[in-house]
């Protein structure tokens with residue numbers, strides 16, 4: 001085990017996330033009603049920073065395409081939302097050819113993104129010593 005102090009408990013309010021870095025390792029620390037958890041801070045879909053997402057209970061939602069993971073296990077709970085419903089309405093003032101091109105472009109992106117596999121997040125052991133939050137960098141699983 002190789003525990004490293006990464007944050008102070010008071011820096012992470014209940015229901016929030018915090019990004020920390022130790023060397024090249026990016027970690028997302030979560031406070032779930034006073035219990036701290038740590039997962040890799042890169043989404044298993046397209047690498048968005050999970051700590052910029054939201055936390056509801058033990059479910060963390062990616063800020064980019066809304067994939068959801070269980071913060072306690074790192075397991076993928078639901079995959080990315082790739083449809084941009086109503087995107088062409090945002091171009092309502094544009095000529096039909098522009099609206100059509102925008103719709104086709106986003107449909108093409110969504111099609112390619114469907115082929116990207118979304119992986120679980122690595123999980124790190126966490127312990128608290130006084131006000132310090134420590135993470136076991138060698139313990140990712």
Ligand code: FES
Nearest residue numbers: 043045046062065
């Ligand atoms: S990058 Fe997280 S869901 Fe796409």
